[in-house]
Amino acid sequence: MKWPVPDTVFTRLFGLVLAALLCSHLVMTGLFVVFAPDGPPPEAPPPPRAADHPRPPPGERPPHERGERRLPPEFWAGFALQLAAVSLLAWYGARRLVRPIEQLTQGARELGRTLDAPPIDETGPLETRQAALLFNDMRAKLRRQMDERSHFLAAVSHDLRTPLTRIRLRGTQIDDSALQQRLNQDIDEMAAMLDATLAYLRDNSQQEGWEQLDIEALLQAMAEDAQELGQPVSFNGQASQLRTLPATLRRCLDNLLENALRYGGSADISLQQSDTTVEIAIRDHGPGIPAAQLARVFEPFVRLEDSRNRHTGGTGLGLTIARDAARRMGGELYLSNADDGGLVALLVLPR
Incomplete structure (x- = not known):
């Protein structure tokens, strides 16, 4: 029960x-x-008349x-x-x-x-004050560890640019043009990964304030900008203003739209809302992703051979950055294959 x-x-x-x-x-x-x-x-009433009440039994x-x-x-x-x-x-x-x-x-x-x-x-009884103190201490330690990790990886990524430049210069001395071209492609891929890593670390370290945002106008502007560049992008739906992190939301949507255009050739953006959430779906018309790999593609630097390889220019960080941005806004990012083909990226944000 x-x-x-x-x-x-x-x-x-x-x-x-x-x-x-x-x-x-x-x-x-x-x-x-x-x-x-x-x-x-306190005041006994007068005795009743015999004619009004029967006589009680003896002893009562x-x-x-x-x-x-x-x-x-x-x-x-x-x-x-x-x-x-x-x-x-x-x-x-x-x-x-x-x-x-x-x-x-x-x-x-x-x-x-x-x-x-x-x-x-840190208020309340002694036990709750101690728990709050330990919680705040744990939070500060996690923040310091994340900052140290970000600074370390940023320093390593920055320092790797110097040997990459030397390798590129020395590659010009190779007589085999085919080998020189493959070497330059590897260098370009490593440089792109370093740039993506630095951008990912900057996104995690920067702080941003919450603001009211006209999300419908933002998506409409993104679709129009893509159309001006000759990219097939459509938009439909409506929603009221949302309190969110504007730059983080734009970065998340940019990565999802870029993935849809790169691997699907086109993108359809739809927007809808409920009393508690706002949902943004970006669908492409590409080959999609095998169901067993839908969770794996969120891992950093993971690229699938059939649709995401180094020749397409991807680094494997786009979906990682998009999901981290969604969670930073209190939402979640989901991937699914459409029934009639293509991949659907669904961003769910709380009101």
Whole structure:
């Protein structure tokens, strides 16, 4: 049987306090009823006439002579007021105790989206303050590790340009033109990978503010810009403004559109919204991706032989950058093959 209320710490604390209060009042009421002294009412009514009431059996006192344990209405009114007051205090106390746990949960959710999430407040009881302190320390360490990794890879990628330039110059001394051409292609591929790596690291390290964006106007402008360059790109759909990271969203869409044009020849952009999400689908009309490889193509520098090889100019980072950008905005990127051919990249963003 499913409970009508969620099973949370707040519900359990509030229910426990309320149950303890109710039980204590019921016990006290029962003791009062059982052990209250008998006695006639404050003002005994005149004895009834024999003609109005039958004579009681021998050994039993008439109702006007025996004391009855009746709780006055004031008792029940006081009981109700006391129950309401303590229930309100129990609700307030439970909320105060649960609030640090809710902040810790929200902080963990934000940390899963981006390492740039602000630290959580170290408030509440000793245990929750210690948990918040450890969480903030873990977040700072992760941020430092990511910064160190990015700086290290950026330095290595930058320093590799010098030997690549020397290899290119020395390649001009090779007499075999075919070998020289293949060597230059390898150098160009390595340089493109270095450029993509640096761009990927810059995207992860930079911070951007959240802004209201007319996403429909953005997609319409992207489609018109591509059409001016002679690229077959269409757009349909509508949505209201969305609070997002504008540069991150543009970078994500640019990578998806570039992939669709490179490997599918054309792109159809569709936009729709619901009460909680905004969905952007970019479909190409290429060969698609084998179902077993749909998750693998999100890995860095992964290119499929049939559709993504070095001669197409891809580096294998486009989808990686696009998915990281989607998650930085709190959304997710999904890939699927269309029923009638082609690949569909679906970007789902929360409102």
